[in-house]
Amino acid sequence: MNLDAKIPAGELEKKWEDYKGHCKLVNPANKRNLEIIVVGTGLAGASAAASLAELGYKVKTFCFQDSARRAHSIAAQGGINAAKNYQNDGDSTFRLFYDTIKGGDYRAREANVHRLAEVSAAIIDQCVAQGVPFAREYGGMLSNRSFGGTQVQRTFYAAGQTGQQLLLGAYSALNRQVGLGTVKNYERHEMLDVVMIDGKARGIIARDLVTGKLERHFGHAVLLCTGGYGNVFYLSTNAMGSNVTAAWKAHRRGAAFGNPCFTQIHPTCIPVSGDHQSKLTLMSESLRNDGRIWVPKKQGDTRKPNEIPEEERDYYLERRYPAFGNLVPRDVASRAAKERCDAGFGVGASKQAVYLDFKFNMMRYGRIEASKQGNHNPDDATMLALGKEVVKEKYGNLFDMYAKITGENPYEVPMRIYPAVHYTMGGLWVDYELMTSVKGLYALGEANFSDHGANRLGASALMQGLADGYFVIPYTIGNYLADEISVKAIPTTHEAFEKTEKEVAERINKLMSIKGTKSVESFHKRLGKIMWDKCGMARNEKGLQEAILEIQQLRKEFWSDVRIPGEIESFNPELDKANRVADFIELGELMCMDALNRKESCGGHFREESQTEDGEAARDDANFMYVAQWEMISDCKWNMQKEDLKYEVIKPSSRNYK
Amino acid sequence: MEHYNMNLTLKVWRQKSATAQGNFENYQVKNISSEMSFLEMIDVLNEQLVAENKEPIAFDHDCREGICGMCSMHINGRAHGPWDATTTCQLHMRAFKDGDTITVEPWRAAAFPVIRDLVVDRSAFDRIQQAGGFVSVNTGNAQDANCLPVPKDDADLSFAAASCIGCGACVAACKNSSAMLFVSAKVSQFALLPQGQPERTSRVLNMVAQMDKEGFGSCTNTGACEAECPKEISLTNIARLNREYMKASFLAE
Numbered sequence: 001m002n003l004d005a006k007i008p009a010g011e012l013e014k015k016w017e018d019y020k021g022h023c024k025l026v027n028p029a030n031k032r033n034l035e036i037i038v039v040g041t042g043l044a045g046a047s048a049a050a051s052l053a054e055l056g057y058k059v060k061t062f063c064f065q066d067s068a069r070r071a072h073s074i075a076a077q078g079g080i081n082a083a084k085n086y087q088n089d090g091d092s093t094f095r096l097f098y099d100t101i102k103g104g105d106y107r108a109r110e111a112n113v114h115r116l117a118e119v120s121a122a123i124i125d126q127c128v129a130q131g132v133p134f135a136r137e138y139g140g141m142l143s144n145r146s147f148g149g150t151q152v153q154r155t156f157y158a159a160g161q162t163g164q165q166l167l168l169g170a171y172s173a174l175n176r177q178v179g180l181g182t183v184k185n186y187e188r189h190e191m192l193d194v195v196m197i198d199g200k201a202r203g204i205i206a207r208d209l210v211t212g213k214l215e216r217h218f219g220h221a222v223l224l225c226t227g228g229y230g231n232v233f234y235l236s237t238n239a240m241g242s243n244v245t246a247a248w249k250a251h252r253r254g255a256a257f258g259n260p261c262f263t264q265i266h267p268t269c270i271p272v273s274g275d276h277q278s279k280l281t282l283m284s285e286s287l288r289n290d291g292r293i294w295v296p297k298k299q300g301d302t303r304k305p306n307e308i309p310e311e312e313r314d315y316y317l318e319r320r321y322p323a324f325g326n327l328v329p330r331d332v333a334s335r336a337a338k339e340r341c342d343a344g345f346g347v348g349a350s351k352q353a354v355y356l357d358f359k360f361n362m363m364r365y366g367r368i369e370a371s372k373q374g375n376h377n378p379d380d381a382t383m384l385a386l387g388k389e390v391v392k393e394k395y396g397n398l399f400d401m402y403a404k405i406t407g408e409n410p411y412e413v414p415m416r417i418y419p420a421v422h423y424t425m426g427g428l429w430v431d432y433e434l435m436t437s438v439k440g441l442y443a444l445g446e447a448n449f450s451d452h453g454a455n456r457l458g459a460s461a462l463m464q465g466l467a468d469g470y471f472v473i474p475y476t477i478g479n480y481l482a483d484e485i486s487v488k489a490i491p492t493t494h495e496a497f498e499k500t501e502k503e504v505a506e507r508i509n510k511l512m513s514i515k516g517t518k519s520v521e522s523f524h525k526r527l528g529k530i531m532w533d534k535c536g537m538a539r540n541e542k543g544l545q546e547a548i549l550e551i552q553q554l555r556k557e558f559w560s561d562v563r564i565p566g567e568i569e570s571f572n573p574e575l576d577k578a579n580r581v582a583d584f585i586e587l588g589e590l591m592c593m594d595a596l597n598r599k600e601s602c603g604g605h606f607r608e609e610s611q612t613e614d615g616e617a618a619r620d621d622a623n624f625m626y627v628a629q630w631e632m633i634s635d636c637k638w639n640m641q642k643e644d645l646k647y648e649v650i651k652p653s654s655r656n657y658k
Numbered sequence: 659m660e661h662y663n664m665n666l667t668l669k670v671w672r673q674k675s676a677t678a679q680g681n682f683e684n685y686q687v688k689n690i691s692s693e694m695s696f697l698e699m700i701d702v703l704n705e706q707l708v709a710e711n712k713e714p715i716a717f718d719h720d721c722r723e724g725i726c727g728m729c730s731m732h733i734n735g736r737a738h739g740p741w742d743a744t745t746t747c748q749l750h751m752r753a754f755k756d757g758d759t760i761t762v763e764p765w766r767a768a769a770f771p772v773i774r775d776l777v778v779d780r781s782a783f784d785r786i787q788q789a790g791g792f793v794s795v796n797t798g799n800a801q802d803a804n805c806l807p808v809p810k811d812d813a814d815l816s817f818a819a820a821s822c823i824g825c826g827a828c829v830a831a832c833k834n835s836s837a838m839l840f841v842s843a844k845v846s847q848f849a850l851l852p853q854g855q856p857e858r859t860s861r862v863l864n865m866v867a868q869m870d871k872e873g874f875g876s877c878t879n880t881g882a883c884e885a886e887c888p889k890e891i892s893l894t895n896i897a898r899l900n901r902e903y904m905k906a907s908f909l910a911e
């Protein structure tokens with residue numbers, strides 16, 4: 001395997017323009033004969049499916065949820081970045097590009113990230129044209145706020161529901177195409193394999209989750225827009241159904257996996273409350289615009305937060321990183337929280353939490369509001385009451401959610417937060433055209449590895465998903481399909497479809513025939529614990545080696561002792577879950593291998609052996625400035641190749657947020 | 659907040675398939691923490707059923723943070739249970755006390771046939787959206803976003819309508835199984851924005867026609883939909899839908 005990233009030659013700022021000017025095109029008459037399969041209907045999938053159908057291609061979409069609108073992009077809260085410079089605060093395409101490369105700790109490709117920054121502005125235009133109700137100022141113009149790792153305000157938002165509004169925008173564009181008959185949606189369907197014919201992806205095997213029956217679907221090309229794999233940790237901010245299965249099946253059919261160990265641990269999530277916990281809930285990064293993070297200066301302080309005077313609080317992010325303060329990137333904020341808790345300064349019953357406190361900024365807003373009303377000398381109670389209203393408008397839904405989950409009122413007492421698994425920067429390796437190492441098989445959005453390096457900046461996931469779907473794939477797929485116009489739709493009676501379906505059926509039969517003693521859930525929990533303890537926020541050689549052995553053992557045990565009730569050909573969520581957990585177990589092993597191989601610390605990947613004297617991540621550019629491409633050579637045996645990263649414009653330096 | 663544990667009796671609707679006869683089954687769950695979400699309590703029960711070699715209860719759920727709209731339980735006679743403005747996944751066991759009996763049913767509406775146990779088919783909602791819930795703008799058509807100023811109040815009202823999660827609680831709560839709140843939310847979102855104006859007439863007519871075709875009932879202004887909506891979508895949207903529909907009926911050729 002020698003993978004070519006196919007980065008166009010020429011100056012960085014002109015690469016994408018030149019590419020678009022020279023890539024092959026498919027004429028409208030030929031597009032009507034070309035079929036494209038899109039798996040996943042989140043931001044990347046829905047935007048790609050709608051845009052490709054608008055161009056004239058015949059599109060089929062697949063999602064495991066009961067409606068395309070429920071894909072997990074819907075849960076994104078804080079916002080979407082775009083280099084519009086509407087705030088006149090010095091933003092530009094270059095700055096967004098630079099911030100993203102730096103935020104990713106110099107482990108992303110310059111060409112991809114520059115393209116992302118270039119198309120970012122058009123995404124906002126497109127969404128507004130669709131009727132996405134972004135937050136606005138009184139003059140009718142769009143509003144912006146700040147996110148971590150930047151010093152400009154470039155984040156567009158719709159309260160704390162930006163992902164929902166963007167996804168409903170893409171879903172509406174998709175619906176329009178369904179109405180026109182150019183897209184057919186398959187809901188409650190799960191992709192269980194890629195069908196390969198003559199070295200190219202030519203379709204998928206999907207399972208109808210209502211009837212349990214396997215189906216064959218042909219496509220001239222297959223797009224995987226299936227999101228990330230954070231649920232390998234069992235507890236994460238992902239939806240319960242989010243899984244790696246589609247990407248993993250592609251990996252097993254030859255698609256290389258890029259940087260699998262790069263996981264984002266988000267600093268502001270509601271802490272775990274007990275063993276019953278099924279998922280973790282994010283409190284948007286946007287809260288760090290107005291929330292200040294602190295712990296008591298005294299170890300093991302048991303006083304209530306409001307009883308601890310100002311001078312006895314340690315605003316440790318502001319102390320350690322005065323330039324960025326509470327808005328340092330996620331990896332930095334998470335590690336700093338873990339450091340304080342490990343050192344005995346954690347708060348709450350579990351002591352695994354820090355405070356996120358809004359009082360200071362509520363007072364500040366309150367003073368402004370009072371001033372608007374002509375009251376230039378308001379008392380504290382007035383300021384607090386007025387400030388609460390401002391905060392409520394900005395983050396009301398998040399505060400409500402916090403109150404429902406914890407039973408505490410965050411307007412009165414500071415939130416308790418702790419880091420949790422949120423996003424995976426790693427994913428299927430793709431070239432500049434978003435094609436995986438399998439011809440005709442593409443990966444978009446979180447499912448690919450490409451734009452965020454070792455750490456993603458906040459509000460950039462929505463940007464990337466929509467950039468890939470609306471503005472990248474419509475061009476790059478033509479460059480491939482232009483050579484496929486003479487290929488007639490291959491009937492699904494073709495032997496490759498028959499053979500692949502048989503393999504899928506055999507695996508399902510095997511799972512169902514184990515009839516063991518332990519539930520799927522129990523295996524998933526055990527996997528999650530190994531991953532969190534040994535491949536989580538801090539990793540070391542010994543732990544990773546142990547984890548690999550433990551996961552191998554767990555895999556054996558799963559395949560000999562899992563219990564799946566019910567029947568194959570029926571609505572059987574336990575079987576669906578078993579299929580997914582089996583893949584997570586294999587992925588977990590690969591993640592640990594990748595983490596073991598990467599002996600440096602970078603971004604969200606923190607190897608304890610590689611840190612500076614003051615506990616910051618120490619990168620090793622001389623030895624690790626590459627993308628690790630993992631290829632499965634036989635059943636759970638991998639081979640790693642390197643794609644060297646070349647920085648032609650930005651000079652990698654030690655990340656400094658101080 | 660004081661934490662406590664409780665033992666509960668659950669009366670859960672079990673139904674093998676769309677055509678099978680369904681019935682209530684009784685289950686006991688023990689040591690349920692008040693910190694758990696309602697769905698985590700169902701997880702506990704399901705693990706118990708798997709251990710007993712029985713089939714777990716099928717239910718829809720995904721994000722578990724109140725936004726995807728997948729969860730859909732009728733709990734003690736109320737869509738999404740006893741808390742106002744709350745989805746089932748955000749309902750926590752603090753809402754109950756030791757010894758309670760809790761009845762759990764699927765959404766009940768002719769347009770939402772049961773698939774299994776507590777899972778229903780809400781694809782009718784998608785088909786209504788496909789009939790007109792969009793602005794016809796191709797990717798690449800758009801001008802600069804700030805070329806189109808939108809008064810803040812309109813943008814806020816539009817957003818409030820657009821925050822509908824499509825869960826179907828409005829239909830389940832309505833004695834007529836009407837989908838008016840759902841349809842009105844989408845119609846309102848676009849009617850309030852300049853982007854929605856070119857297709858304002860055809861949108862409302864097409865969406866209402868599809869709604870009727872799917873077999874949802876009529877609206878009699880009872881307001882149960884608004885009361886049970888986890889996102890507090892306002893009944894004024896239905897009033898707007900009626901106005902839009904009347905106007906469109908006169909304007910249509």
